[in-house]
Amino acid sequence: MTIEKQWQTICHKDDLVKNSGVCALLANQEQIAIFQVKDEMYSVGNWDPIGKANVLYRGLIGDTKGDIYVASPLYKQRFVLNSGKCLDDDSVSIKAYDTRLQNDEVQVLV
């Protein structure tokens, strides 16, 4: 059986903070961090696997060599927003979700 992915509506676009992050709950109670970077949106898991806390949405956003990332506010490891890859530690990664705007509503593919 293949489980098909679905778009879940999360919040209104005005709930986002420009060039910064907010946090939301998915239907299954998982926490995600949603970032608005200029006009793009990105969603990733909110759990910091290194700091072991739900804080990634409070990190600073940056870019390096074309990758846009969030740096954990706890210990500064950087996670690429569109893949979840950790740039500073190969042994961890986080989930990344496709994100879109539908009638001013933010939707995430889960």
Added chain:
Amino acid sequence: MSAKQKIVVVGNGMVGHHFVDEMAKHEGYEITVLSAEDRLAYDRVHLSEYFSGKTADDLALTTPEHYNELGVKFFTDAKVTNINKAEKVVSTETGDKYPYDKLVLATGSYPFVPPIPGKEREHCLVYRTIDDLDAIQASANSGKVGVVVGGGLLGLEAANALKELGLQTHVVEFAPQLMGVQLDKDGGELLRNMIEGIGVQVHTQKATQEIIDGEDCVHRMVFADGTHLETDLILFSAGIRPYDNLARDFDLQIGERGGIVVNNECQTSDENIYAIGECALWNNFIYGLVAPGYTMAKVAADNIIGGEQQFTGADMSTKLKLMGMDVGSIGDAHARTAGAQSYTYFNEPDDVYKKIVVSADGKTLLGAVLVGDTSEYDSLLQYALNAIELPEKPDSLILPSAGEKPTLGVDALPESATICSCLNVTKGDIISAIDAGACDVAAVKSCTKATTGCGGCAALVKTVTDHELEKRGVEVSTDLCEHFAYSRVELFHIVKAEKIRNFDTLIEKHGCGIGCEICKPAVGSILSSVWNDYILKEDHLPLQDTNDTYLGNMQKDGTYSIVPRMPGGEVTPERLIVIGEVAKEYNLYTKVTGGQRIDLFGARIDQLPDIWEKLIAAGMETGHAYGKSLRTVKSCVGSTWCRYGVQDSMAMAIFLENRYKGLRSPHKIKFAVSGCTRECAEAQSKDIGVIATENGWNLYVSGNGGMKPRHGDLFATDLDDETLVKYIDRYLMFYVRTADRLTRTSVWLENLEGGLEYMQKVVIDDHLGVNAELENQMQAVVDTYQCEWKTTIEDPKQLKRFRQFVNSKAVDENIEFVTEREQIRPARGEEKRYKGVQIHTVDISEPEAETV
């Protein structure tokens, strides 16, 4: 597919754990760890830090989760008591059996307790495990005097621990001198004087004959020479013995004086059994240090996978800080090599002793002893390890610099030179990392893992890396980061000269990309120092570190702390009551900080605005504990109350705190004001220190506590109030303009060309003609001050940001507290119900969802 090879590791100490980490890199092996202790591996080398506040969690080298991730099976409280070599099975005390293809013994060693009658008495302890430390702590609580038996490296470390636990401490040594393995007679003698100087009594040439009931203390130690010593606690540190009992009982070859005999592959006399670490005897020698053990772990893992690495011995040189005293020993410290000659430098007034031992032809360095000053240790070690030819006058290496002292350039080091001995990283490894693309120190560290052990090699790793990069024509850059090809100072000038008011304009005109966690806060701070806007204005918000974004210090679980300003540490009973009430209402952990004010911990993000609303209503304001800005101005009560006070230090402290609060700067700034020379406010350890005199104030600058304490420098004396404030205005604003990011005033001044004298010329004589401008800029900051929390709670748009979820009122389940000493503290991993992110399946009944 063939079944996985079974690797069983007995012992989960530092070396056993290192082996697991090495082995788990390879596919096709099933690793099982059997640990006799009730916990997994921890950092024994830093064990003593347990007494200075580290917890067992802090010392842990691994966690059950980490082993699970690696696919390693592990059992604690699992002491192995039987090896069946024929069937290749080990079994534990409880009878559980574990079959192996390869067995690795990493059982370490245990402290040797000499067979003295009475050694079994209560409060006779050893120093090896976390459990031992708990026992020592408990015992120290009930006694006054402590004795360490054994004056070696470990014994002195243990003595330091006893001293820090508040015991009157003695060291009893059988030999005529301390640290006989590492030091020569003179070095040992000097060390003894220094140790006695800090109040630890040393008794050499004392053989303990028996321990009996004491008269004033719990025990009386009776010595062979008829003397005795009374004590409440005895700590044996008379050497270590390998845990080789398994080898003894099950017929593996052991050495004459113990130790499991291994070959260069770290194999024992049974080819399927390896021994590594402190239980292993190589070339008739047991290494009591962790670095050689790590090398053995690597060699054993390599051999199991079919590699050919060999263990060929290890260097035993040591450098350490013992009770605050520097001691170093390299190679043949006792000049035992035939024909060896030595040079000594002995400076009694300053407690410095240095000796080098050179070969008969005077060309190579064989050994060295350094006591009181180990600044030459690194370069001497490199001379010795790499047989680098000595300068014509070898003694010039240790003589105090009366001019040009030959320095060992990193270029002179061969590629085989070990740079990081903990992780066994050579200069060649660093060069390979650079060849493979590492282009800065951080990249080199992450490729080679250098500096991740004791950290002592950090400076050398940086020098070698920078040097190699320079050789390749890479300019070791002062650029702020990849987004700005300017230093902080240059950006400061650009912002000011071009009147730039936000980050986007600056990066568009002078940078590239979108910025990062380095340049954003740095520019945020510059914009603040120059324009002093509300830091959470839409343009500035994305630049701030989380502490500034939420105006509180983030704690490990994602909650925040709350620190209201309390200028000079003064607080009215009414406000104190409000603080208490708020803490009670929100169940916050409450503590008096080291900065003379009160910190409330454990507030969830959604609680912050309510809490601050209540504090502000009671007349309080933000304390900027989160900002790179003025923290506190500590003060004593001064002439108002104190019988010695000569000026009103309280009033001055409060004035200064109110003047400079909110000033954003390259790093945090701390002040203190003392009412007389007794210096109860510790002003000389602050960025700005003010001490009252009969005639006014003495100003000290650029002191620092923290990681590298620095005494402030006396800048000017007997100032009146007005001049004092002027000087501080100028000094601070000059620092704000010219310092690098995250540089305290101490480091800034030390790196500033001309140093203190230059700053005196600038501030006192207006050497650069900028004083009026500096004062105006400071006045502008003072005039535009606002309490950031007040602005925030008055703005509904800001308040919206203080919620955990944009689509739910739920709270973060990961935030869990338990009670300790009648207050909350964050639950630790094992106490938590919430175990982090689980992988859930998709709920397809979710109504709003649509299929793609």
